[in-house]
Amino acid sequence: MENSAATGDFEQMLRDMIGLSTETVGASVIRHALTRRMTACGLPSLDAYRSYLAGNKSERQELIDTVIVPETWFFRDREAFAAMVRHARETKLTDRPIRLLSLPCSTGEEPYSMAMALFDAGFGPTDFAIDAFDVSSRNLALAGRAIYGKNSFRGSDLSFRERYFEALEGGFRPHEIVRRPVRFSLGNVLDPTRPMEREAYDIIFCRNLLIYFDRETQASALAALRQALSGKGLLLVGPGESGLPSLHGFTSARLPRAFAFTKEAPTPGATARSRSEANAPAIRKLPASTASSAPPKPKPRPFASRATMAPSAPASSPESEAAGLAAIESAANAGRLAEARAAAERHIAAFGPSAEVFYLLGLAQDADDAEEDAAGNYRKALYLAPDHRQALAHLRLLLQRRGDEAGARALADRLDRLTKRSGA
Ligand SMILES: C[S@@+](CC[C@H](N)C(=O)[O-])C[C@H]1O[C@@H](n2cnc3c(N)ncnc32)[C@H](O)[C@@H]1O
Structure with a gap:
């Protein structure tokens, strides 16, 4: 090549x-x-x-x-589906079916999980309709075939499989009742002629897509989603994307670990949680089968300097942004990685996205072997601050561990240029 x-x-x-x-x-x-x-x-x-x-x-x-990256599985981030059910109950005050969109739906696990969650909550087959779009025709063919192997079933609670699937030779297939409400189509979120009507959807899942876009493209995609979402609708994004909708006019729905947003400010006291809890991360360990097989790596060491300079304060405290950052660092330093991740997410919810907090979140995820999430957050730090040395250095190491020599080399070159420019 x-x-x-x-x-x-x-x-x-x-x-x-x-x-x-x-x-x-x-x-x-x-x-x-x-x-x-x-x-x-x-x-x-x-x-x-x-x-x-x-x-x-x-x-x-x-x-x-x-x-494309087709990675997906059933009930990925359960809290998103709980938030969907809660919102569906509020929406179902009218007679028409609830309209839901899964974009991108990949190989179908997400929209089928939406259907199962709604059935579990007592909705009937005519109470809702799910449109499922993806830009990959190969993924859509697999979604229509709907036979799933073990990679699609992760986590400890797989009881839904007993209730909604039949076992076939090549895997498990959702029952007809789960498949029927889902309508798959080829669709590109960036296509101006996409088949999404204006204000058509009460609930939109757009999870783990924005992360692959640059900032300009994220803005176009979020504008398209905003148009497709009804006035009181709910938008759900992925954990690594939770800082983005509020940059484009959405408001956090303040549902812990659901990464959910509305077009309008939430009604006081409705489903709101405390600001500090809003959109805190799902603490999900990677299953052993997907854990890195790379040689052991040194655990990223957060920096003691700021943690010792700033007084320790809960990251959720609105009093001081710096104290929040220090709290993230000290949690990560002490090896309390889930706590560090949660504190970083709360910090983003409270103070908005910043390069430093994305970097620290990446660091905590990196140390927790959540490499994909960590790389995404290092990159987001670099979007906001292209010369963030530590983010460059850690992302370089991560890519090297994953065997992406070219990517690692490009970052090493960027670091070199930075050093020469600053004369350091
Ligand atoms: C990582 S999967 C996410 C699937 C699912 N939403 C989830 O969170 O598990 C990303 C999917 O985005 C699709 N995709 C990439 N670019 C797209 C675009 N411009 N419009 C629609 N789908 C796109 C890919 O084909 C892939 O199936």
Whole structure:
């Protein structure tokens, strides 16, 4: 595979088509996808593939299917589904069915979980309808086939599988009653002709997508979601994305660990929790099967300096932003990683996103082996402060551990340039 200059036009094309940001996912992910497609098409070079791709719509779809991250599982972040049920109960004061959207739905686990959660809460099959969109036709084909293996079932409570699935030879299949309310379609959140009507949805799940976008694309996607959400609707995003909706006019619904937002300010006393609890993170250990097989790494060490300078105060205290940061650090220093993660999320909810807090959150997740979340937060720190040395250094180490040599090298170069510029 040629160097990064040679793949620049493909990177731009993927950014234009689906919003994929090379800085976020790493150039090696894109180069890997290009190599796989060149091999699949039997083409000898990138130039040959470039000519083949030009004007070939179905190959463009194949490239999208190869480059996207399909990672998903049933009831990913349970609190999101609890928040959905609570909001559905409030919405169901009218006669019409509740309208829900899962975008991106990936291979279907998310919209099927929405249906199961609503049935568990006592809703009937005609009480709701779920639209499920994704930009990957391959994922949608798997969602329609609806046969799931063990990767789709994570966590300790799998009782829903007994109730809603039948065992087949290749895995488990949700019963017809779960599949029927879900309507899958090819859909791109960035496509101005997307099949989302204005104010069409009472509840939108847009989880673990914004994280792959740059800031401009995040803004376009959130504007589109805002249009598609009804006036009193609820938007749910992923844990790593919880700082973004409030930057684009949404208000936190203040539901702990649900990462839920409304278009309007919440009614006092309705479903609100204390501000400090709002959108605190789901404390989820990665299952052993997905734990890193990389050689043991030194635990990231938060810095003692600020923690010793600032008085210790709960991170949720609105009194002082600095005291909040110090509390995150001291929790991480003491190895209380879940506490550090929760404090960082509360800090974002209370004071808004900042490079330092995203970096500290990444650090705590890194030490807890939640590498994907950690990388996402280091990158968010770098969006806000591109010269954040520690975020650059830790992300570089993380990419190196994951075998992304090119990504790690690019960050090392950035660090070098920074050092030369500052004369340090
Ligand atoms: C990590 S999965 C998230 C699935 C699910 N929401 C969850 O949280 O488990 C990301 C999905 O986003 C889809 N995707 C990427 N870019 C998209 C876009 N511009 N519009 C719609 N879907 C997109 C990918 O195909 C992939 O299935």
